[in-house]
Amino acid sequence: MACKRAKHGSCSVFGCTNEHRSLFLVPSSEPIKKQWVNFIFQKNAPIQLPKVLYVCAKHFTDDCFLNLGQYSAGLAERLKIKSGSVPTLLGSATNLRQGSTSSACIQLRLSRDVACQTDPLETHTVGTQLSLHTLWPHFRSEGVQANVSCKDFSVGTSNADPLCLSSTPLKRPPKRPRLDLDEQLEDDTLEDSSLVEASLDSTLKSEDSSTPTHNCKKYIVYENCIMELFNVCPVCTRACDVRTQRLGTFLSVKQWCPHCTFRRHWNSQPILGSVPSGNLHLSAAVYLSGASFIQIEKVFNAMKLQLFRYETFQRHARAFIEPAVIHHWKVTQDVNLQRLSQEEKVIVGGDMRADFPGHSAKYGSYTMMDLHTNTVVDIQLVQSNEVGGSCHMEKEGLARSLALLESHGVNLDCIVTDRHPQVQKFLRERNITHYYDVWHMAKGISKKLEAISQQKDCEKLKKWIKSINNHIYWTAAGSTSEPERIAKWTAILNHVRDVHTHEDPLYPKCEHVIRKTTDKNKWLQADSLVFNKLEKLLTNKRTLKDVAKLSPHHQTSSLEAFHAVILRFAPKNVIFPFIGMLCRLYLAAMHYNENANRPQAETEDGVPLFKISFPKTRKGECIVKPQKTQPTFGYVADMMDLIFEKVFVNPMPYTDALLAIPVPEDLSAQYEKPDREEVIANFVSMFKRGAV
Secondary structure, three states: OEOEOOOOOOOOOOOOOOOOOOEEEOOOOHHHHHHHHHHHOOOOOOOOOOOOOEEEHHHOOHHHEOOHHHHHOOOOOOOEEOOOOOOOOOOOOOOOOOOOOOOOOOOOOOOOOOOOOOOOOOOOOOOOOOOOOOOOOOOOOOOOOOOEEEEEOOOOOOOOOOOEEEOOOOOOOOOOOOOOOOOOOOOOOOOOHHHHHHHHHHHOOOOOOOOOHHHOOOOOOOHHHHHOOOOEOOOOOOEOEEEEEEEOOEEEEEEEOOOOOOEEEEEOOOEEOOEEHHHHHHHHHHHHOOOOHHHHHHHHHHHOOOOOOHHHHHHHHHHHHHHHHHHHHHHHHHHHHHHHHOOOOEEEEEEEEEOOOHHHOOEEEEEEEEOOOOEEEEEEEEEHHHHOOHHHHHHHHHHHHHHHHHHOOOOEEEEEEOOOHHHHHHHHHOOOOEEEOHHHHHHHHHHHHHHHHOOOOOHHHHHHHHHHHHHHHHHHHOOOOHHHHHHHHHOHHHHOOOOOEOOOOOOOEOOOOOOOOOOHHHOOOOOOHHHHHHHHHHOOHHHHHHHOOEOOOOOOHHHHHHHHHHHHHOOOOOOOOHHHHHHHHHHHHHHHHHHOOOOEOEOOOOOEOEEEEOOHHHOOOOEEEEOEOOOOOHHHHHHHHHHHHHHOOOOHHHHHHHHOOOOOOOHHHHOOOOOHHHHHHOOOOOOOOOOO
């Protein structure tokens, strides 16, 4: 039961006439409540009790409080009473403790000078609104003779750093205002100094005790500011012995006064088992946000912030963070697959992303996305040595994703991918409707047109590249069957010759308005070299076959956008282990699913916002894109709760799920490991090979 400060009310104990600030409300438990009521009314309790009854702290013994020592030293604002405590002390002057009464009673020190025969003036305790140490003798500490020792414990290894002792006197800095009035609070501008002080008091109060540890606010505190709190004894105001211990971002301070034997032990962070919560929280924040520990370490070193070692970060990741990521992804994935299994027809898109370009890729991640809701439903990570080479990773990833969808009862209508030959054959053998993404084909056709336009006597083709590119998209979107797509696609050969009627009955004439042109030089001639090359490119067997399978509805542009998100969590210039790479892919998918369908941002007046960009492919031509609202990170908060409230408490089931994932052997495992000393002995620089 915590101390309750009442705006109106005083102690209800019979005969207690003093005013009090520390009032404890009568508990609701019947046995304890009866004892409290009997004590208040001296066993003459009336039948009709008042609605509110308070008992002040003076009527409890010292062992009834949980934080009496901290409160007496001025380190706690409120007294906390033990559950089940019963008041037993009567009288207003009983159980008085220096600095322990919450009525801010001031007891002046009594002293007697032996050279004087007169007694000192009598003093008595009175209620006041002054702070506890206001009327104490003023002093200024010029130097502290305490030996401050500091022991820095290494993290992740068994070797501890040597003990570091320092006997340099610590000088207290001059008193300075708590807030520079030029640096106002973030939101409100406070003009009255009393309002500034009140706002500071409310801002600097600690979080509610019911707030989880990882959700509390954190601050950057300088070492000399911390030592100001411990260099002087709060009881006798003399110099103290201070010993500090550090474990990563965690600091422990032990204070001992050799004069009055006052002791205090203070920790900068709560301890979860044997792990400082701040260390684990920082590791989780770095990992879940997709940041790099190496870069964070550089930032900390630049600011002289204390940080644990990389080995500790890896240990936190393996033990708590990665199991939480795997579990959270599986839960959200099961929800998405359950939703898809209830739909009649599902259109998905698939594409692979390699960690390195070309045939040197180690990992290939195949993504399966629900194109109707723009949601990533599955990611398969394939290592090149599993399938005999990086060129086979895309087919293997597709096969694994389709097997997962079939196991959950998802009924596929069609799948949209690029024109990978192995994927085409695999889906054809499985009798799955397969469409090609228009952007991939338009990109390939445009590159070939650019190459033709740079040849001699083919410069006219440059004027038609953009029109032919647009014609590809129009053909895919405006056709309902494969023959109709081919008919519309081949009609472009008549259009570039200024012929707008066609022989194919599926598309007899152009749909645009016929206009007279003023530039007749732009039309191609049927017997020209440039037209023959264009006809050969647009009507070859493979091109016509691919045009017939262009996707009429959804495309894989969302997959390309997701691949850009992966770069934030798993850059291609960083090598990750298999589980680390898989977890970062899952984090990228969770981030994309949460923020892919963000609404367009608007001004205060409701005007939609846009942004102008100059893509490299447009060669100086600007485009306009809708500006989205700021992204959210709800998945990070959910996994933080999972790590601190479940995984850390009982990591066994989450770790078992992580260990159940098959991890392929490393690429170097297929080679015989040489002797280390022999390799070092044979090392020769290419610039120091000796005489030839």
